[in-house]
Amino acid sequence: MNFVRLALIFPLFHIINGNGTSSKSLWDDDEEDQKPILRIHHINIFGDSRYMKALAHIDDNRTQFSLTVCLRQEMGSNFLTFNVKVRVRPSGRMIFVNLLQMRDLDLCGFFFELSGNPMMKYFLQSDIQLSDVIACPIRVGNYSLSNLRVKDIYPQVLQNGTYKFFVEVIEATAEKVFALQVTTEIRVPNAPE
Template identity: 80%
Template sequence: MNFVRLALFFPLFHLINGNATKSLWDEDEEEQAQSPILRIHHINIFGDSRYMKAWSHVDDSRTQFGITASLREQLGSNFLTFNIKLRVRASGREVFVTLLQMRDLDLCGFFTEFSKNPMMKYFLHSEMQLSEIIACPVRVGNYTLKNVSAKDIYPQVLQNGTYKFFVEVIEATAEKVFALQVTTDIRVPSAPE
């Protein structure tokens, strides 16, 4: 199952299983008191210097971030994969547990499907502001992704705690080309401590 279908599957699965409550991110007045309070702690970003230089920026509210990558060498002539992992350390706990892990996803396949999906293109151009649609091979140049809200990378159902979201891109030679880790503290006002 490819990444886009999987990403769309989780909310649908949530509704099918009879849990039709609104997302905590909904902005109805009744739900405002339930909305998670989040703060991006820090972002670690790595771009292999042979291929790129990468930076991240967290806005003053600590709820959104941006990524800039200056690609020095074309990528995608070899097979590219990516891994995603989401971990949480619940409040009062010492150990992080993995909530979601997907490995060896086809990055070029994702770009191909993404470029054919008008809804995804609209979302990334209107909400997150992707500087340009990326396709394989990924050309030399500068790429930016702005206004990424922490709520865009975390699930709808949350508990109080510290969350770590990881993404890494790996070339067929098993070389890590790019890696990103976003660490966020999330507090849900109605959740027990």
Template identity: 85%
Template structure:
């Protein structure tokens, strides 16, 4: 999978030039703009792991701004072709319908793992912000895997409006069977300049 495709959509994959980033996001620390930083609160997480392959659970921290995932894999995966889909949807405040902001389908999961293990920027980000229990490669061997301290701000685009956001990721085996799915629902409020 081409790393650049994800870099275009997610702030966590910005290219770093020295000690500063080439673009400014809402997450950057700036005292003048601190009042306009989005306030994120994870509402709930739905997680599915096909019981033939795994048991998967999630946990939201007390601040409701971070979450973790633990997967106990019972059967090796990845000897067949694995793909994953990502989607971000929003229901703006005052509206009743969700609209899709981003959708990427049929991405190569094993290619993503390969690129992750060989890409120092991705490894740096995940090791400095999130805690991945083990480097994952295909075939994914039987064992326990966890991803901790995933901050809600790391899974949404930089430009936000007030509303309810849903981040979906699902893993599908070549047989078109969904083996894992995660949905994170987050309430986001961007304070006005007068607040």
């Protein structure tokens, strides 16, 4: 699997600034008048009760969230894959369209690359806090992901609208064991409607 492609989930698009040697995004602090205003509308989470109990918590500002998973059964003895999708319904429109879709990514391979590849760590830099280093097989226990900011999961070039970020983990038997959907309202000041 091409892990560079996966690493680009978070820093998807950049606006090239000036002479093309530096990149700038709408999230950069010096662009206050263009910084997106976002609000997590809701989070849907599913954890197959045979494997886990999964909970999500949205912070009071509705700009970041945390996940807690109590894993009841070891996972990873069978092949685990995951899918990622980002969809948008632009303001004034009725239909969602796909911005990004990646299917059948190797979850255990991702964990292995993340733990041992400095380039992956560089691409996925953020304030996200993971409770434990996760490796396959994923052992029984409690896992948490804290301080996941919405700006870490959406493209950096945005338009006004409703965004949905999906991730799901599937076992080789084609059983969905975990799914997460984050729905966010995003408004970019001074953006055309």
